[in-house]
Amino acid sequence: MEIIIDIEDTEPLFSQLIKQIKQAVQNGSVSPGDALPSIRQMANDFGMNSKTVAKAYSLLERDSVIQTRGYRGTFIHPDARNNCTVDLNAWVLQELRNKIEAFKKAGVTDSEIRIGFSSAMNALNS
Amino acid sequence: MEIIIDIEDTEPLFSQLIKQIKQAVQNGSVSPGDALPSIRQMANDFGMNSKTVAKAYSLLERDSVIQTRGYRGTFIHPDARNNCTVDLNAWVLQELRNKIEAFKKAGVTDSEIRIGFSSAMNALNS
DNA sequence: ATATGTACCGTGTATACTATTGGTACAAGG
DNA sequence: CCTTGTACCAATAGTATACACGGTACATAT
Numbered sequence: 001m002e003i004i005i006d007i008e009d010t011e012p013l014f015s016q017l018i019k020q021i022k023q024a025v026q027n028g029s030v031s032p033g034d035a036l037p038s039i040r041q042m043a044n045d046f047g048m049n050s051k052t053v054a055k056a057y058s059l060l061e062r063d064s065v066i067q068t069r070g071y072r073g074t075f076i077h078p079d080a081r082n083n084c085t086v087d088l089n090a091w092v093l094q095e096l097r098n099k100i101e102a103f104k105k106a107g108v109t110d111s112e113i114r115i116g117f118s119s120a121m122n123a124l125n126s
Numbered sequence: 127m128e129i130i131i132d133i134e135d136t137e138p139l140f141s142q143l144i145k146q147i148k149q150a151v152q153n154g155s156v157s158p159g160d161a162l163p164s165i166r167q168m169a170n171d172f173g174m175n176s177k178t179v180a181k182a183y184s185l186l187e188r189d190s191v192i193q194t195r196g197y198r199g200t201f202i203h204p205d206a207r208n209n210c211t212v213d214l215n216a217w218v219l220q221e222l223r224n225k226i227e228a229f230k231k232a233g234v235t236d237s238e239i240r241i242g243f244s245s246a247m248n249a250l251n252s
Numbered sequence: 253a254t255a256t257g258t259a260c261c262g263t264g265t266a267t268a269c270t271a272t273t274g275g276t277a278c279a280a281g282g
Numbered sequence: 283c284c285t286t287g288t289a290c291c292a293a294t295a296g297t298a299t300a301c302a303c304g305g306t307a308c309a310t311a312t
Contacts, residue, residue, distance in 0.1 A: 012271075012272065012273095013272085013273085014272085014273095038285075038286065038287085039286080039287065039288095040285085040286090048273090049272095049273060049274055049275090050274095051272095051273070051274065051275085052272080052273065052274090054287075054288070055272090055273095057287085058287090058288085059235070062233045068286085068287060068288095069286085069287090070279095070280070070281080070286060070287060070288095071279095071280055071281050071282075071285065071286035071287070072281085072286070072287095073285090073286065073287090074286090074287080088232065088233075088234055088238070089234075089238055089241070089242055092229055092234055092238065092239060092242035093242045093245055093246055093249075095225055095228075095229075096225065096242055096243055096246040097246040097249060097250065099221055099222065099225055100246050100247065100250055101250060102221075103218055103221075104250065106214065107188045107214075108214060108215075108218055109185070110247065110251070111299085111300065111301095112214070112215055112218065113218060113247070114247070114299080114300085115215070115300090116215055116218035116219045116222055117222055117243055118268095118269085119219055120219055120222040120223045120226050121226065121236065121239070121240070123219075123223060124223065124226055124227060124230065125236070138300080138301060138302085139301085139302075140301085140302090164255075164256065164257080165256085165257070165258095166255085166256085166257095174302085174303095175302060175303050175304075176303095177302075177303070177304085178301085178302060178303080180257080180258075181301095181302095183257085184257095184258085194256090194257060194258090195256085195257090196256060196257055196258090196309085196310060196311080197255065197256035197257070197309085197310050197311050197312080198256070198257095198310095198311080198312095199255090199256060199257085200256085200257080236270095237270080237271070240269095240270080240271095244298095253312100254311100254312080255310100255311085255312075256309100256310075256311080256312100257308105257309100257310095258307100258308080258309095259306100259307080259308080260305105260306085260307080260308100261304105261305085261306080261307100262303100262304080262305080262306105263302105263303080263304080264301105264302090264303090265300105265301090265302095266299105266300095266301090267298100267299090267300085267301100268297105268298090268299090268300095269296105269297085269298080269299100270295100270296090270297085270298100271294105271295095271296090271297095272293105272294085272295090272296100273292105273293090273294085273295105274291105274292085274293085274294100275290105275291090275292085276289105276290085276291085276292105277288100277289085277290080277291105278287105278288080278289075278290095279286105279287100279288090280285100280286080280287095281284100281285085281286080282283105282284080282285075282286095
């Protein structure tokens with residue numbers, strides 16, 4: 001598995017890491033069950049903070065691309081190859097587009113939509 | 127109809143204007159069919175820019191609280207009393223809350239939701 | 253000429269928000 | 283003592299955007 005992190009890139013580091021790992025899974029560079037470097041290991045190798053790697057790992061686990069087994073380390077998920085093609089964000093995007101389109105047809109202003117979105121997010125966080 | 131605009135208030139001017147007019151309708155200070163001051167008139171009376179008043183008027187017309195008849199001026203909508211209780215923004219808020227709640231249950235991060243929202247808004251504007 | 257609402261171009265400012273990153277500490281286990 | 287993953291709190295910098303404002307122009311009609 002070959003990973004290249006470009007600090008100059010505008011793309012966030014954790015996002016780069018996710019992409020690279022998913023690519024490695026799809027390339028076949030890594031197989032289900034393979035062990036991944038630990039969070040701190042990975043952080044040292046690329047000069048990143050361990051929190052940044054942890055963020056990437058937690059997102060990858062949510063998507064069932066990897067599996068964390070606590071102190072035993074992190075491994076490629078059995079169904080990694082399928083799961084890393086599923087794009088949760090694309091689903092979110094589509095759903096939101098439909099809603100926003102409906103709002104606009106009703107005459108709602110962009111500003112009002114944005115304000116409503118902010119309110120909704122705040123309401124669900126407190 | 128008595129209108130009071132407070133520049134010191136943090137609430138936007140156009141928003142204050144909308145509220146006051148809706149209140150006047152509900153109070154009965156104005157009745158359906160009554161004429162409203164013209165945009166420029168209203169702007170002069172309160173020392174506001176005419177664009178600010180125009181914004182308030184256009185939103186009120188969208189909500190069918192007032193009716194603009196071009197060069198003939200602006201009047202209170204026949205169904206103003208009912209329509210000014212309908213809150214379009216509340217509807218938007220509720221719809222978005224439902225969607226966001228569904229996203230969160232699926233494990234989508236707040237950040238990802240926000241990014242998806244931005245993307246959707248941009249996509250529908252270009 | 254004057255008045256109506258509306259549309260387009262623009263400017264600036266202040267604010268609020270958020271993503272990213274970092275540091276520290278914890279429980280569980282070898 | 284070492285590792286594993288994870289949770290908490292904090293600071294920074296950058297972005298985005300809402301808001302108000304200005305000017306000009308148009309078609310319409312008195």
